[in-house]
Amino acid sequence: MLVLLLVAQVVYTILVEAGLKWDVIGHYLFQRLVLGGIVVTLELTVLAMIIGVALGIILAVMRISPNPVVSWVSWFYIWFFRGTPVLVQIFFWFNLNLVLPHITLGIAGTPFFWRGPGTNSLITPFLAAVLGLGLNEAAYMAEIVRAGIISVEHGQTEAAQALGMTRLLVMRRIVLPQAMRVIIPPTGNETISMLKTSSLAFVAAVPELFTRGEQISSANFDVVELIFVVSIWYLFMTSILTVGQFYLERYFARGAQRELPQTPIQRLRRILFTFHAPPPAPAELPVSLPSEHR
């Protein structure tokens, strides 16, 4: 009861007392700049997650390699990228041109030297954000994937090896698909987290959702209203992702569960279209009841 009262108080404060300009929120919710920011946010999220997942899988497989050098490189990568703030990493890529004005390959002063284009023309603010977010994500994904790989029973690897499958083939065809069941849920969390973390691209002046909100509010001073607009969109997008995660988990559960969890639509259909027969009417009392009770 007390909780309900408190909730009511908070809602009342927000809706009535705070003096929010609801028309401003409504106006900017579908404003062109805001919508453009959403597109950039989604692009950032998708690209950073693609880098994160792909590199994460590679790092995880490297980490459990019998070759100590390979395993150590992976360990070092994870140690470094997990140990420094992602904001700092984005900032680093954004300012790379200060110490490295040109992209170069090879050793200076030898014929094996190639001087590429200027760093700033290659690493745009957008790319700096993608690199910062993606390379950082890879370190976390590597640990998630490794946990998934370890969760697969060793007998699976042995059975596949006994059939003559090479180490990479065993990984790709047998171990990773089964590891997915363990990998998917935390990866969903990571994606949702990435959608929000992408707002850090603000420091590289990437025009994503939060940056756009900031820019607009610095012009019209409706700071809180724009924060509302941005939050509503983040909430909407994370909700969509949550639904997507449910279907992904369901797909990878095949073979592990006898019956897959029902989708909301299936559940609805079952509720709507299953007619329960009325309970059988109480049967007539058998005639052969002991007569003493009469």
Add this chain to the structure above:
Amino acid sequence: MSITPMVKAEAVHKSFGRLEVLRGIDLEVSPGEVMCMIGPSGSGKSTFLRCINHLEKIDCGRLSVDGELVGYRERGDKLYELPDPEVCKKRSEIGMVFQRFNLFPHMTALENVIEAPMRVKKESRAVAGQRARKLLQRVGLADKVNVYPNQLSGGQQQRVAIARALAMEPKLMLFDEPTSALDPELVGDVLDVMRGLAEDGMTMVVVTHEMGFAREAGDSLVFIDGGIIVESGTPRDVLANPQQERTRSFLSKVL
């Protein structure tokens, strides 16, 4: 002229850390022979079986299948471990069936059987699929082609596992206690399939506790204890008339 033995082991040793599991195993399995291995648990019989297809590395001695060393190359008088792809090529000629089946749970019965022929031997889906259906029919599971392993009983899973191993057309089949994890009434179906294989002339090494199977289907019987071969001979002789005291005491407990 002598024929090349299918399996030839000479003084095979294997340790796990300080524990010496195999302490010098010598044996030969001729082509077409069905050899059964019995012994108490921890005697090293499963470990030896796993050495045959290099799932375990051996520490010293020589182990060859069909005249070729397994997992190693001889240069001078030293043995060098082969790189992964070459070990895999060798393994693909040796089928193995595990105590716990180890079917791939994310694949149907058919997909389990065609996986290795398609990925390792690069066979087309049509060719591999046709053979797989025949094999599943042979093990009595023609109606379970599109079923996932968790919808099969233990006995059915083990028969799919046998079909999966046979799909690679191996010249040698290794069975690691294939019926130990099964309910008693399901053992018969699996043993029937193995008996059929033996009659068709497949070379088999079977680690088992099924003395009945050893007596009927086995050509030879080896009793292993403490990492060495204590006694060997025809199943009839060893089972009915064991010469060694250890064999006698083991058989008195299991028969």
